[in-house]
Amino acid sequence: MKILVCIKQVPDMESRFKPGAGGTWYDESDLAWRMNEYDEFAVEQAVQLREQLGEGSELTVLSIGPDRVGEAIKKALAMGCDRGVHIQDNAAAMKDPWQIAAIIAAYAKDKGYDLIFTGMQSQDRGSALVGVTVAEELGYACATTLVGFAYADGSVTGKRELEGGIKGVVKLATPALVTCQLGLNVPRYPTLPNIMKAKKKDIQAIPVAELLKEEPLAATVSFHPPAKKGGGIVLEGEVGALVDQLMGILKEKTAVLR
Template structure:
């Protein structure tokens, strides 16, 4: 059984972001990078299935981006993936979800994966469109926002989190694609022996031009920090004078008490 898990490298959300010189995305210099959180759940679930199936399965991890995404790939390999595909693309930030999905689809069609795992969404863009689009393009069954997963003889039982906290259950036959989120599992921490083993695992590099011939969209300057707002006013002193002062501010700044 051929398994694929797709991961994305994103900035640490605790980083200080600022627009780049073109105003099209954030400045990437000096940021700390990590595997997208939702993708960690996807990797863990894929590795658990790989362990369940044993030698009958092979698990590949795929990531799109510049050279730095190899670090995210190596983490997935250390977690238990068998091999990796790095789609080399220095301009990945300028591609929309359809183009990202088209790249994954082009690779997947050539291999014929039985089951594909992705994160529910990325932490930097949050479109939640890539997984579903890949499934549509491949003609695969699809279940999104998984919080429960079991596999038995070609049938997937997927517990999904829906609006209002309702849990829905779907059963899918392979080939299929599922998107994973918080609550599905607890991602394992790569151990030192597995990190060392990961260094010997195959990472196949593919130029993005081999999979996608459409140019990225022309992004105009639209990325900017929120507009600065005035600071609040702190009133100090006795209660009586502060009440009078507050009423004066309300009359001046708003329609209250007019």
């Protein structure tokens, strides 16, 4: 069985973000980078399936971006992926979901993958469009937001998280693509021996120009932080005095607004 898992490297969400000079994305200097959280669940599920199937199966991890994404690929290899594919693209952040999906589909279309795993969405853009668009491009069955996964006899049984906490169960024949949600599993920490083994695993580098033929369907016009809001006021003291104080503030604010 041939399995592909697609990952994205994103800034650590604890980083301090500011718009870049072009005003269409954030300034990438001084940011810490990590594997997209949703993609960690995808990698873990793909590795579990690889372990379930044993010999004769192959698990490839793919990522698009500049040289730094090699670190995310190496982490996935240390978690248990067999080989890596790095689509080299210094301008990946400026591509819309359609273009990213087109790149993945162009790579995967003649590889015969039986199952493709992706995260539900990326933490930086959050479009949740790439996985489903790849499935459409390849003509694969697709199920999204999986919080449960099982594979047997050429079919995937998935448990989906729906609105209101309701769980839906779906069954898909392969080839198929699934997107993975928080709670699907507990991603493993790479052990030191596996980190050392990952250094010897193959990472194929492919220039994005060899795969991308699609023009963008959407472009980022501007990127800016939320507007600053006024500070709050903390009132302290006895209830009676607080009521009088609050009424005075509200009357003052009402007068200003008028």
